[in-house]
Amino acid sequence: MSLRFIFGFLMLALFSWIGWDVARRYAWRVQLLIALQRALTSLETEIVYAQNGLPDIFKRLAHMEPALLSSFFLSTHRELLEGRRNLADVWYDLLNRPPLILYTDVRERQTLIDLARSLGQYDRLSEQKRIQLARYELEEAYQEAKQNDERYGKMARTMGVLFGLLVMILIW
Amino acid sequence: MEPDIQTLFTIAGIGIIVGMIHSVLRMIGREDWANWMTLIGFVIVLYMVVNFIQNLFQHIQRVFHFF
Numbered sequence: 001m002s003l004r005f006i007f008g009f010l011m012l013a014l015f016s017w018i019g020w021d022v023a024r025r026y027a028w029r030v031q032l033l034i035a036l037q038r039a040l041t042s043l044e045t046e047i048v049y050a051q052n053g054l055p056d057i058f059k060r061l062a063h064m065e066p067a068l069l070s071s072f073f074l075s076t077h078r079e080l081l082e083g084r085r086n087l088a089d090v091w092y093d094l095l096n097r098p099p100l101i102l103y104t105d106v107r108e109r110q111t112l113i114d115l116a117r118s119l120g121q122y123d124r125l126s127e128q129k130r131i132q133l134a135r136y137e138l139e140e141a142y143q144e145a146k147q148n149d150e151r152y153g154k155m156a157r158t159m160g161v162l163f164g165l166l167v168m169i170l171i172w
Numbered sequence: 173m174e175p176d177i178q179t180l181f182t183i184a185g186i187g188i189i190v191g192m193i194h195s196v197l198r199m200i201g202r203e204d205w206a207n208w209m210t211l212i213g214f215v216i217v218l219y220m221v222v223n224f225i226q227n228l229f230q231h232i233q234r235v236f237h238f239f
Contacts, residue, residue: 169189
């Protein structure tokens with residue numbers, strides 16, 4: 001009896017945790033997209049008005065952004081200083097491995113890689129337009145992610161607890 | 173074989189929880205998942221009561237002298 005009781009509660013805790021984890025991923029995706037948009041705004045300001053070089057800009061962004069994006073920009077800064085690969089290749093690698101691959105969609109990754117291909121290749125006005133276009137695409141992704149978070153985030157939490165209770169009843 | 177009270181409570185609990193899952197899934201517009209969940213709940217309960225149903229049929233056969 002007591003063993004089944006403990007096992008039942010462990011199952012309830014496990015399923016609830018899975019539900020909360022799924023919900024947290026939806027919430028983090030929204031946070032990441034907000035941070036990315038903010039970073040692109042800073043990038044635009046730095047390129048157009050401050051006219052700094054890309055490695056310096058990414059170092060500054062690494063200090064401004066939350067941990068997830070900070071490591072992304074810091075790695076970009078280091079890779080650009082080494083000078084072995086171009087920005088698009090660096091971002092392709094960084095975006096297609098954890099943790100960023102867990103929270104970004106294929107479209108957002110492609111948007112950022114396309115932006116990386118154009119950075120440092122054209123005049124400032126063209127770069128500004130490309131950054132604005134990327135930010136617009138990220139804004140669309142953010143709206144969708146926010147909607148999904150509101151809808152599926154709550155569902156994931158509730159379903160986690162309910163499935164836990166169902167399993168608990170079944171093994172009782 | 174008499175159905176014990178624990179089985180009845182288990183079935184009631186499954187019914188309540190499957191009903192809640194159904195409502196949540198319908199609320200987010202996933203009617204297909206909701207229907208599948210109800211079906212799974214029904215199958216689980218059917219699996220639990222299949223022995224009782226078999227017992228019931230045997231009683232009916234015996235009462236009406238079908239064999």
